[in-house]
Amino acid sequence: MTEPGSTIRSVFIWVSEGTWRASVDAALRVAPAGAQLTLLYVTPEEVAEAARGAYLGLLGRAGPGPGARLDELAAASAAELLDAAAHRLGRPCERLELHGQAEREVVRACARADLLVMARDGDRSRLGPKSLGKAARFVVDHAACPVLLVWPGPPPDIGTIPPPPHHQHRPGPRPGNPDKLRH
């Protein structure tokens, strides 16, 4: 953890499909000039494994099946994302490509970082708990370093906050008057 007054020396930026630009931009705003920047991408293994399983389920087909092709495509796509993120960052950085369950790999990788920058991964059409997906929720709960959580797009207007529950009805005297309930 960063001590009060100490500088941020190591910043991890979690790069994910569709949301990485916001994370990179936020990191550029907060990372001090001398900080070491690390771009982190996690390739989920279960996607290729599901395709391998489907091929196995066909029983007895010759040929390599789709698993190896998916691995190739995933590696290429991860490299492309990291390249694009590094280009947008425009500062010297390290690239870290990991495999496995994203949330666990991110928490493990950031154990020694001073700051993790990440974007929301949930359903942004519903503001509230659903705007954090399972992976981001896990990282927010378990990360051993401070987390900067950003909106992938423009943040919602303050007016989108729902009114508190007792303000759902028109303000004024309540219809069920407690005095009347007494008799």
Add this chain to the structure above:
Amino acid sequence: MPRRTALNAAVGEAVSVLALLAVLAWAVTRPRGWPEAVAAAPAAVILVAIGAVRADTAAAEARQLGPVIGFLAAVLVLAHLCDDDGLFRALGARMARSSAGSPRRLLGRVFVIAAVTTAVLSLDATVVLLTPVVFATAARLEVRARPHVYACTHLANSASLLLPVSNLTNLLAFAASGLAFGRFAALMALPWLAVIGTEYVVFRRFFAADLGGGSRGGGQDGDGDAKGAALPAATLAVVCLTLAGFVVASAFGVSPAWAAFAGAAVLAGRALARRRTGPAALARAADVPFLVFVLGLGIVVKAVVVNGLGTALAPLLPAGTSLPALLGVAALAAACANLANNLPAVLALLPLAAASGPGAVLAVLLGVNIGPNLTYTGSLATLLWRRVLHRHGSAPDLGEFTRLGLLTVPAGLALAVAALWAALHAIGG
């Protein structure tokens, strides 16, 4: 049949079951990458040699499987040539363009294309040829690929109900049911739509977070496959004519396999003339070791059935085509498919279900085609072997896939059976 009586039925059953397990284990572990036929063919020969199955029974099974296997080979070649002609690449580019960067819209397009590909060109085409294209499309749009890839693997099973050519299980059932091609499709259309609809509703809710997440925004395809994006019109026309050929040939009492051969021959001739493919590549696409494997597996399963499994399963299989009976048949078929694999399950159940008519045969198909989505490898047997293989490394967590299966399979199966029952009443078995 002196050798048959010499062998006690219980011993015969034990040996046959062991042979089946060995064949399944080989299919999953693939020692040294050798094809499955290496285990299945000797297993069949040994079972005949020791009298676990009579030579004439095995020969009858082989005669019955032969045309089905030939039909399958033609469909495999047809799908392979469609891929060579760039059909799937073009479909990927279309999906990318028309979904305009929206993960939800992409999912809708994946559903339509995977369902139609599976129905027309068989589930092999969806698993082997379409899935990588869908993954690449999602990656290009910067969309998380999981919902879209899982949709391919799910629909390869559950959307393989529509036509006899959609799945090897269907080809086997088609031969056993005595239905014409068109009637088969007419009876299965409603169940097919019911199960795809169920899958779509569950996927939209289950993956709401992934689908509501970001993308690159906008269908920017200009940098990608714009040049290779044109749909191969001639190839599509041949596929459509082949489909029409299935229905027409079958209506005139000719095996629809001939239409598949004709379609494959036209595309192969064209590809050979343009030197886009060679005889060796075509032979690889026909997958001869697989055809031998199916033949061997058929005889091994026959041995398991005649030595006792048949008498054990018969009382469990409800008779008739009432809604509860159809539900029972489909549930039993799904259970068998999940224990071993749907191929041995359908081989074992078809002779029993055929006695109750085409309705029961189609209910078996609903079970063996939708059921495998409960596990990502299609059955517990393959899953266990897969886990054994992974014991030294950490196996990827597919718990999410299993939860998805628990949500889609029971609901999809029940709705599909109800739809089949309605179709049987409306059209008649």
